[in-house]
Amino acid sequence: MASNYLDFEKPLVELEAKIQELRNFMEMKDIDLTDEIERLKSRTTTLREEIFSQLEPWQVLQIARHPERPVTLDYINLICDDFIELHGDRQFGDDKALIGGIGTIGRMPVTIIGHQKGKTTKDNIERNFGMAHPEGYRKALRLMKQAEKFNRPIVALINTPGAYPGLGAEERGQAEAIAKNMMEMAGIDVPIIVVILGEGGSGGALGIGVGDKVMMLEYTYYSVCSPEACAAILWKDAKEAKAAAKALKITANDLLELGIIDTIVSEPPGGAHKDYNLSAQLLKEEIMKEIEFLQTLSKEELLDNRYNKFRKMGQVKEKVGEIVEK
Amino acid sequence: MLKDFFGKSKYVTVERKSRSRRDKDRIKSNKEENKREMPDDLWTKCKRCKEIIFNKKLSEHLKVCPSCGHHFRLTATERISLLVDDQWFEEYDEELEADNPLDFPKYDSKINKYQKKTGLKDAVVTGIAKISGHKVSLAALDSRFLMGSMNSVVGEKLTLAIERAIEKQLPLIIVAGGGGGARMYEGMFSLMQMAKTSAALKRLDKAGGLFISILTDPTYGGISASFASLGDINIAEPGAKIGFAGPRVIKQTINRDLPEGFQTAEFLLEHGMIDKVVKRSDLKNVLAKILSIHDLRGEDNGE
Numbered sequence: 017m018a019s020n021y022l023d024f025e026k027p028l029v030e031l032e033a034k035i036q037e038l039r040n041f042m043e044m045k046d047i048d049l050t051d052e053i054e055r056l057k058s059r060t061t062t063l064r065e066e067i068f069s070q071l072e073p074w075q076v077l078q079i080a081r082h083p084e085r086p087v088t089l090d091y092i093n094l095i096c097d098d099f100i101e102l103h104g105d106r107q108f109g110d111d112k113a114l115i116g117g118i119g120t121i122g123r124m125p126v127t128i129i130g131h132q133k134g135k136t137t138k139d140n141i142e143r144n145f146g147m148a149h150p151e152g153y154r155k156a157l158r159l160m161k162q163a164e165k166f167n168r169p170i171v172a173l174i175n176t177p178g179a180y181p182g183l184g185a186e187e188r189g190q191a192e193a194i195a196k197n198m199m200e201m202a203g204i205d206v207p208i209i210v211v212i213l214g215e216g217g218s219g220g221a222l223g224i225g226v227g228d229k230v231m232m233l234e235y236t237y238y239s240v241c242s243p244e245a246c247a248a249i250l251w252k253d254a255k256e257a258k259a260a261a262k263a264l265k266i267t268a269n270d271l272l273e274l275g276i277i278d279t280i281v282s283e284p285p286g287g288a289h290k291d292y293n294l295s296a297q298l299l300k301e302e303i304m305k306e307i308e309f310l311q312t313l314s315k316e317e318l319l320d321n322r323y324n325k326f327r328k329m330g331q332v333k334e335k336v337g338e339i340v341e342k
Numbered sequence: 343m344l345k346d347f348f349g350k351s352k353y354v355t356v357e358r359k360s361r362s363r364r365d366k367d368r369i370k371s372n373k374e375e376n377k378r379e380m381p382d383d384l385w386t387k388c389k390r391c392k393e394i395i396f397n398k399k400l401s402e403h404l405k406v407c408p409s410c411g412h413h414f415r416l417t418a419t420e421r422i423s424l425l426v427d428d429q430w431f432e433e434y435d436e437e438l439e440a441d442n443p444l445d446f447p448k449y450d451s452k453i454n455k456y457q458k459k460t461g462l463k464d465a466v467v468t469g470i471a472k473i474s475g476h477k478v479s480l481a482a483l484d485s486r487f488l489m490g491s492m493n494s495v496v497g498e499k500l501t502l503a504i505e506r507a508i509e510k511q512l513p514l515i516i517v518a519g520g521g522g523g524a525r526m527y528e529g530m531f532s533l534m535q536m537a538k539t540s541a542a543l544k545r546l547d548k549a550g551g552l553f554i555s556i557l558t559d560p561t562y563g564g565i566s567a568s569f570a571s572l573g574d575i576n577i578a579e580p581g582a583k584i585g586f587a588g589p590r591v592i593k594q595t596i597n598r599d600l601p602e603g604f605q606t607a608e609f610l611l612e613h614g615m616i617d618k619v620v621k622r623s624d625l626k627n628v629l630a631k632i633l634s635i636h637d638l639r640g641e642d643n644g645e
């Protein structure tokens with residue numbers, strides 16, 4: 017269990033090891049150490065809360081990329097009982113890095129699309145590490161248009177380091193595929209919920225990221241570029257990635273404050289990978305709540321609100337008191 | 343409070359009349375400035391064929407190499423003066439400038455530096471223009487300004503230009519040219535300009551408005567993956583480098599050399615991503631033809 021811990025989790029891992037040690041000792045020597053164990057357990061809980069309440073952006077990013085973190089299909093299978101995956105963009109192929117399908121959440125029919133990462137190396141190679149090609153974005157658009165036809169809300173689950181930078185991706189119009197999705201998502205007249213599950217990597221994330229409510233799980237990031245790339249370009253040193261992660265303002269808290277996202281979805285203590293069921297449950301509740309609200313709006317209100325939400329984003333300086341020429 | 347910052351003042355478009363005189367002067371003075379920036383006052387070496395070209399001759403040839411046809415990059419003001427009738431251009435929203443919303447290290451000084459260097463407030467110039475008698479909402483990016491990257495100012499000005507096209511029922515022409523994509527210094531604010539401009543283009547589309555996207559060297563990342571790819575008609579200049587990911591990133595990822603001509607305008611034409619590759623000297627004529635065929639009449643187009 018302790019094999020995949022992050023450096024800032026070390027004190028917790030040590031405490032847990034100590035608890036295990038006491039348990040073994042108790043069994044072997046038949047002495048009652050329950051009180052001591054309970055004391056250490058409660059210290060672990062307090063310490064975990066303390067550590068996780070003051071994570072640096074760089075540490076959040078490590079959790080977002082944690083190899084044991086639940087991936088999109090884990091969430092889908094825990095949120096929906098009856099998910100049916102649908103394949104292909106009808107033009108070129110089926111992208112395994114961006115999946116989609118239909119199912120019900122509660123008793124509500126939905127279309128779900130999302131980037132799919134793997135957990136093992138083999139799985140990750142098959143999933144291209146969650147980096148989609150144009151056919152992935154076009155499949156997502158096909159399924160979203162289908163959702164619109166059948167008046168089904170859409171849930172878009174984002175978890176990608178970015179769209180794939182390769183020859184085929186360029187030949188088949190990666191830029192156009194992403195641009196088209198954003199344009200069309202602005203006009204699809206059913207509720208669209210967007211959730212950052214792990215990595216929100218730039219245009220590759222935003223390609224399925226235009227919606228009525230944008231949520232981030234607690235320990236995720238959403239960024240214009242990877243902090244590593246930013247550091248390499250601006251500081252000419254990838255080792256400055258920690259500083260870049262901070263400067264770019266990529267955490268859920270920062271982005272909520274900047275008005276880029278609407279909601280932060282809590283994760284279980286220690287991160288989503290510590291308790292898949294609880295994490296999925298917390299997400300399911302948020303999704304259902306938001307969809308129920310959005311369904312009370314007329315289609316015009318829904319689209320106007322969505323437009324205005326993105327229309328407002330940005331910050332520019334205007335000279336106060338400047339005399340305007342008539 | 344942040345909410346106040348997003349107040350409606352950001353939406354206000356300052357309407358001005360008869361500014362063409364001043365703009366004419368500005369276009370002229372910027373032209374002279376650009377000349378001074380050339381490697382030498384008198385001549386320039388062609389990047390492609392290495393020919394030495396006198397600047398006067400290069401200007402006469404619309405900054406296209408007379409020997410090999412290489413299209414040099416144009417500044418926003420050069421582009422506008424190339425396209426519009428007798429300098430008929432009314433600039434809008436020129437007062438908008440960057441605000442360093444993330445307090446990003448060194449961003450303010452970068453902005454200052456490029457403002458001085460280019461004479462522009464940021465990487466795009468927008469306004470209303472006449473092209474062969476057709477009134478249009480026109481925008482031109484300037485790749486000299488932080489690589490023509492998109493920040494809040496660029497996104498806002500483009501969105502206002504799109505909304506102006508909808509409101510006044512004018513065709514929209516955006517000349518893209520930016521290798522920088524979404525500008526890092528403004529973080530997610532920059533990324534969201536991709537969604538903002540694309541959403542505005544959806545409104546134009548629904549309203550039946552015409553959008554001609556002109557892709558020039560270089561068009562990458564957040565620029566190509568948003569408004570620049572969304573034209574009803576996409577036109578590119580010969581040899582322009584256009585793509586999603588930069589060639590260096592792709593090379594690192596796939597670990598082999600890129601094929602010759604990869605990510606050029608001709609490559610995109612071959613792969614069905616653009617409608618036409620048009621030489622700079624033909625650009626205005628082609629635009630005039632397209633505008634005539636659509637013959638969109640704005641509210642006061644019939645003057």
Ligand SMILES: [Zn+2]
Binds near residue numbers: 389408410411
């Ligand atoms: Zn030449």
